[in-house]
Amino acid sequence: MATQTKQRMMHLGAFVHETGQHVAAWRHPEAHYHAGTSFADMVETAQLAEQGKFDFLFLADTAAVNLQGSADVRGRMGKVVKFEPMTILSALAPLTKHLGFVATSTTTFNEPYTLARQFASLDQISGGRSAWNLVTSNNEQDALNYSRTEHMSHADRYERAIEFAEVVLGLWDSWDEDAFIRDKESGVFYDTEKMHVLDHKGKHFQVRGPLNVACSPQGRPVLVQAGASGTGRDVAARLAEIVFTAATTFEQAKEFYTDVMARLPRFGRTQDEVKVMPGFYPVVAATQSEAQEKYDYLQSLIQKPVGISILEHTIGVHHLDKLPLDGPVPEMPDTNGPLSRQRLLLEQAKRDKLTFWELCLANAGPRGHALSIGTPTQVADEMEHWFKDGACDGFNVMPAFQPGSLKDFVDTVIPELQRRGLFRTEYEGTTLRENLGLPKPVNRHHPKPMAGAAE
Numbered sequence: 101m102a103t104q105t106k107q108r109m110m111h112l113g114a115f116v117h118e119t120g121q122h123v124a125a126w127r128h129p130e131a132h133y134h135a136g137t138s139f140a141d142m143v144e145t146a147q148l149a150e151q152g153k154f155d156f157l158f159l160a161d162t163a164a165v166n167l168q169g170s171a172d173v174r175g176r177m178g179k180v181v182k183f184e185p186m187t188i189l190s191a192l193a194p195l196t197k198h199l200g201f202v203a204t205s206t207t208t209f210n211e212p213y214t215l216a217r218q219f220a221s222l223d224q225i226s227g228g229r230s231a232w233n234l235v236t237s238n239n240e241q242d243a244l245n246y247s248r249t250e251h252m253s254h255a256d257r258y259e260r261a262i263e264f265a266e267v268v269l270g271l272w273d274s275w276d277e278d279a280f281i282r283d284k285e286s287g288v289f290y291d292t293e294k295m296h297v298l299d300h301k302g303k304h305f306q307v308r309g310p311l312n313v314a315c316s317p318q319g320r321p322v323l324v325q326a327g328a329s330g331t332g333r334d335v336a337a338r339l340a341e342i343v344f345t346a347a348t349t350f351e352q353a354k355e356f357y358t359d360v361m362a363r364l365p366r367f368g369r370t371q372d373e374v375k376v377m378p379g380f381y382p383v384v385a386a387t388q389s390e391a392q393e394k395y396d397y398l399q400s401l402i403q404k405p406v407g408i409s410i411l412e413h414t415i416g417v418h419h420l421d422k423l424p425l426d427g428p429v430p431e432m433p434d435t436n437g438p439l440s441r442q443r444l445l446l447e448q449a450k451r452d453k454l455t456f457w458e459l460c461l462a463n464a465g466p467r468g469h470a471l472s473i474g475t476p477t478q479v480a481d482e483m484e485h486w487f488k489d490g491a492c493d494g495f496n497v498m499p500a501f502q503p504g505s506l507k508d509f510v511d512t513v514i515p516e517l518q519r520r521g522l523f524r525t526e527y528e529g530t531t532l533r534e535n536l537g538l539p540k541p542v543n544r545h546h547p548k549p550m551a552g553a554a555e
């Protein structure tokens with residue numbers, strides 16, 4: 101009997117900011133604008149994402165208010181306060197059934213035991229729908245809120261991140277799935293043989309364990325990683341199950357994809373354990389010209405100092421406000437913050453011959469991610485090309501303003517992708533891992549099942 105091969109499906113994350121990804125989103129007449137003070141807005145966003153059958157809702161994070169620049173400029177920034185990701189996602193979990201939740205948490209200012217506990221707990225609350233986006237912190241000002249006078253170096257941050265993640269993964273294997281007997285009659289609560297003590301002693305951390313949260317309903321929370329320099333790519337290949345990356349062109353995305361996949365064997369890993377999902381900023385309408393109008397309208401809301409300030413943040417370089425707007429983008433020293441993003445945007449400026457202000461404008465929405473302006477068919481064509489021609493396994497969709505841009509995508513692009521057989525019409529499973537088609541990890545304290553053995 102002929103076996104039918106299942107068509108490969110793309111995965112989609114809703115990578116959202118409270119008001120929208122565009123720096124001026126909050127000024128749009130139809131946008132949410134209560135950033136970080138309206139739970140109802142976040143509920144609307146999450147439920148819309150679930151209606152669209154997105155794999156997950158994804159929140160970025162930083163832990164500082166920008167104090168660079170004049171008071172007048174700072175007072176115009178819409179992205180200044182927001183919900184802390186773990187708490188808001190924990191609150192959204194019971195209001196959804198299938199949607200996964202990716203919270204960004206840094207390895208630079210946390211302790212692995214605390215973080216392992218929080219994510220394990222979110223996994224219990226959500227019935228196996230949590231994921232940790234491992235970052236090393238791109239915002240140098242975050243350091244000032246964590247008892248330091250300056251940000252740790254790029255290399256040191258990554259060294260700490262690797263040990264940090266090893267501890268977290270170890271702690272998540274503290275309990276076997278069937279460790280808890282809870283037999284009221286005999287009075288035995290758990291089987292001590294099915295509990296595992298980590299006893300980690302390393303350069304940065306000493307953690308005895310075990311974790312005081314039970315085994316995750318999906319084996320362990322999904323590990324996402326965002327960081328794209330050479331070191332960042334090695335960390336992705338070593339640890340990540342989802343790699344979040346930024347690329348302005350198909351060629352860049354394909355180079356990244358090929359490179360990360362080529363690094364996997366060095367860490368004993370295979371392609372089916374990893375999904376690469378670049379950011380994707382769609383602006384969609386019934387006609388190309390309407391879509392362009394939508395794009396232009398949001399761009400027209402960018403105040404000059406705000407456009408400059410968000411570029412400074414994206415590339416980790418300050419004091420750019422004296423540069424002539426119509427002049428070229430000058431050479432800049434490497435940042436100790438978001439190094440890969442800085443290189444990407446400077447390359448974009450060079451390639452597209454952008455003036456300084458044009459670079460500010462190009463950055464204000466997508467911030468170095470792919471931009472697609474067009475009809476649902478055109479946007480879906482672009483996504484299909486990236487997906488089928490070796491640049492990614494899916495996308496982190498970045499709605500320009502909330503809820504309108506997410507709604508446009510859910511109402512028009514998702515049905516087009518579904519019509520093409522490229523995206524699910526129903527969730528495949530109950531856990532995030534099942535929906536992503538990622539293997540359930542084997543607890544390190546158990547032997548791997550023999551090839552061919554029944555699971």
Ligand SMILES: Cc1cc2nc3c(=O)[nH]c(=O)nc-3n(C[C@H](O)[C@H](O)[C@H](O)COP(=O)(O)O)c2cc1C
Nearest residue numbers: 160161235236237238326327328329332345439440
């Ligand atoms: C796509 C992407 C998203 C990121 N998101 C965050 C974030 O939300 N918060 C944060 O502190 N750092 C974030 N980072 C920063 C990285 O963790 C890292 O500190 C920084 O990018 C420098 O490493 P790199 O040069 O390897 O990219 C992100 C990086 C990338 C590439």
